Amino acid sequence: MERDTLVSFEGVVKRFGNFTAVQRMDFEIKKGEFLAIMGSSGCGKTTTLRMLAGLEAPTEGTIRLSGKPINHLPTWQRDTPMVWQSLALFPFLNVRENVEFALKMRGVGKAERRRRAEQWLDRMQISEFAERNIAQLSGGQRQRVALARSLVVEPEILLLDEPLSALDAALKVRMQAVLKTLQRETGITFVYVTHSQSEAFSMADRVVIMSRGVIEQIGTPQEIYRTPRTKFVADFLGSSNIFSGKVASVSEGAMEIDAPSGRMRLALPDTARRSRPVPGSTATVTVLDTRMGLSVARPADAVNVVPAKVIGEEFVGATATLYLETDHGQEIRVQMGHEALENLPVGIGQRLYAHWSPADGHLVAEV
Ligand SMILES: Nc1ncnc2c1ncn2[C@@H]1O[C@H](COP(=O)(O)OP(=O)(O)OP(=O)(O)O)[C@@H](O)[C@H]1O
Numbered sequence: 001m002e003r004d005t006l007v008s009f010e011g012v013v014k015r016f017g018n019f020t021a022v023q024r025m026d027f028e029i030k031k032g033e034f035l036a037i038m039g040s041s042g043c044g045k046t047t048t049l050r051m052l053a054g055l056e057a058p059t060e061g062t063i064r065l066s067g068k069p070i071n072h073l074p075t076w077q078r079d080t081p082m083v084w085q086s087l088a089l090f091p092f093l094n095v096r097e098n099v100e101f102a103l104k105m106r107g108v109g110k111a112e113r114r115r116r117a118e119q120w121l122d123r124m125q126i127s128e129f130a131e132r133n134i135a136q137l138s139g140g141q142r143q144r145v146a147l148a149r150s151l152v153v154e155p156e157i158l159l160l161d162e163p164l165s166a167l168d169a170a171l172k173v174r175m176q177a178v179l180k181t182l183q184r185e186t187g188i189t190f191v192y193v194t195h196s197q198s199e200a201f202s203m204a205d206r207v208v209i210m211s212r213g214v215i216e217q218i219g220t221p222q223e224i225y226r227t228p229r230t231k232f233v234a235d236f237l238g239s240s241n242i243f244s245g246k247v248a249s250v251s252e253g254a255m256e257i258d259a260p261s262g263r264m265r266l267a268l269p270d271t272a273r274r275s276r277p278v279p280g281s282t283a284t285v286t287v288l289d290t291r292m293g294l295s296v297a298r299p300a301d302a303v304n305v306v307p308a309k310v311i312g313e314e315f316v317g318a319t320a321t322l323y324l325e326t327d328h329g330q331e332i333r334v335q336m337g338h339e340a341l342e343n344l345p346v347g348i349g350q351r352l353y354a355h356w357s358p359a360d361g362h363l364v365a366e367v
Contacts, residue, residue, distance in 0.1 A: 005067075006031040006157060006189050007052065012061035014047050014213075021047045023213040025061070029157075034183045034190045036200035039210035040236070045193040048210075049159050052191065054078050065157075089134045089145055096121065096130040099148045106153065120148040124178075140171045147182070157189040164199065176203055197237060201225070209233050229365050231284045240286035240362075241332055241354075243306075247277045253358075254303050257283055261330030267303040267358035277363070284364045291360040292334040294322065294344060294352045304361065308332050310350045322346055324354060 007029040014022040022044045029035050037045045050056040051063060054075035062069050070078060089098050099117040108116070121127045124144040129137060137145065143163060150158055160179075164172045180203045183190045194200050200207050201221040209216045209224065216236075217229040228234040234242050243266065245259030255277055256265050266285050268276065277283040299305055308324035315321075320341050324332040332354045344352070 004030045004032075006065065007191075008062075008064045009048075010062045010064070012051065012058045012063060014044070014051060014056060015059045021213055022051075022058075025215060027208065027215060027218055029189060029191060030206075031156075032187045032189055033205045034180070034192065034203055035206050035208065036192045036194060036204035037208045037210060038194055038197065038200040039216075040195060043210040044213040045195075045210055046161055049161055049191065049193050052157075053159050089142060089149070091134050093134075094130070095126060095132050095134070095137070095145050098134065098145055099152055101149065102153045116152055117148075120152045124148045139167050140175065143167065143175060144178075147179075151182070151186065151188070154186075155188060157191065160190060160192045162194055163192075165194075165196075172199070179203060209236065211236070226288070227362050228286055231286075231364055234284070234286045234364060239290075240288050241292060242284060242286050243330075244282065244284040247279045247281055247283050249279055250276055255283065259328075259330065261306075261326040261328035264306065265303050267361060269358060269361045269363050285361045286364060287356045287361055289321065289333040289335040291356055292332065293355050294324075294334055294336075294346075295355065296345065296352060298353050299355050301355075304356050304358065306330075306332060306354045308352065308354055310346050310348055310352065312348070313346060324352065 005028045009025045009027050012022060012025040013020065025048065037048060039045055047056060051058055054070070054073060054077075058071055063071055065078070090101065093101065096114075096117050099120055100113045103113045103116060118127070118130075121130055124147060126141055126144045126148065129141060129145075134142060134145070146163070163179075164175050167175060176199060179190070179192075183203075192200070192204065204221060206218060207221055207224055208218045211232050217224055217233050219229075224233065225237065225239065228237065228240065231242060231244060234240045243257070243259055243264060245257035245264070248256040248258050248263065250268070254265055254267050256263055269285065298307075306326060308326045308330075310322060311325050312323040313320060314323075318337055320336055320338060322334045322336070324334070326332065334354060346352075
């Protein structure tokens with residue numbers, strides 16, 4: 001275990017009857033980091049968080065907090081408060097009383113409770129609602145109360161389960177900024193469960209991508225975005241073109257694969273030089289849609305070129321996304337700025353060549 005590790009999952013498995021919700025998880029959470037756990041519905045995110053909170057016990061393995069096993073430590077003896085989407089604020093207490101609650105439970109005196117609660121109400125910009133009932137607050141205000149209530153005890157770690165999912169889009173973005181700033185300023189470790197890529201990638205220092213109870217990849221948002229470890233991750237993020245097929249031949253700098261869209265000659269990315277794909281195995285190369293080029297004439301190089309025709313376009317702000325399709329039905333997506341589009345005929349049905357530089361192809365480790 002490294003020195004800056006706060007939490008470690010060691011071979012953790014969680015079964016409900018015959019169903020395995022979490023399969024052998026091994027990972028560490030560093031002190032002071034903002035870690036997001038992301039994945040589609042039912043992949044085991046909440047179960048992982050609940051095990052950390054002490055609301056579920058692992059079936060196998062060990063969870064350690066600051067080096068000590070906490071598998072069987074009851075929730076109330078852990079320093080791991082949790083914030084949910086439903087918030088679980090007490091409706092019979094006003095805002096200040098909600099924030100003071102955990103301090104009261106810990107036997108903090110009245111004056112000190114009040115002082116610390118005021119500090120957090122002020123920090124979360126909800127002082128003016130201190131006397132209000134919870135029912136009289138907006139969704140965003142409740143969210144701030146829930147955060148103040150959890151943070152007032154200055155925990156070492158805060159667990160958040162889809163805390164923003166009930167808010168509207170604009171408020172979500174505002175609260176993301178609030179959360180990120182809070183985390184930086186307090187240095188408290190945040191573990192944040194979400195199915196939203198934009199939330200995970202905009203706030204987290206590292207992201208865990210889960211699928212069916214298994215960790216597919218852990219890394220910084222940039223690492224995951226640029227170098228997805230598995231085809232699942234590339235697919236899930238949706239920002240890469242994926243070329244996958246059986247390897248027909250491998251030479252010094254290139255390989256030929258038989259993809260559903262026909263035989264393709266792809267440059268071997270640098271990362272593949274050491275462990276080359278083997279003929280007969282399946283290989284997958286991903287290329288970010290922002291790194292794809294388009295041209296009317298076939299580029300001189302015979303590698304990384306895919307003829308396709310335009311089937312649609314989409315404009316969002318200064319960016320255009322072009323959708324193309326090969327004769328065999330493989331979809332290709334290219335994102336570019338408006339200037340790059342100016343000299344390119346992109347009417348529906350237009351035939352173009354999609355291409356990319358060898359440095360922009362990424363060979364995924366697992367298919
Ligand atoms: N108490 C339980 N009993 C039986 N099965 C459960 C229980 N809790 C969770 N599961 C199952 O375990 C799997 C993982 O659930 P979990 O809530 O961790 O998923 P999730 O990734 O958080 O999904 P969502 O985004 O929908 O909340 C699901 O298939 C769920 O039905």
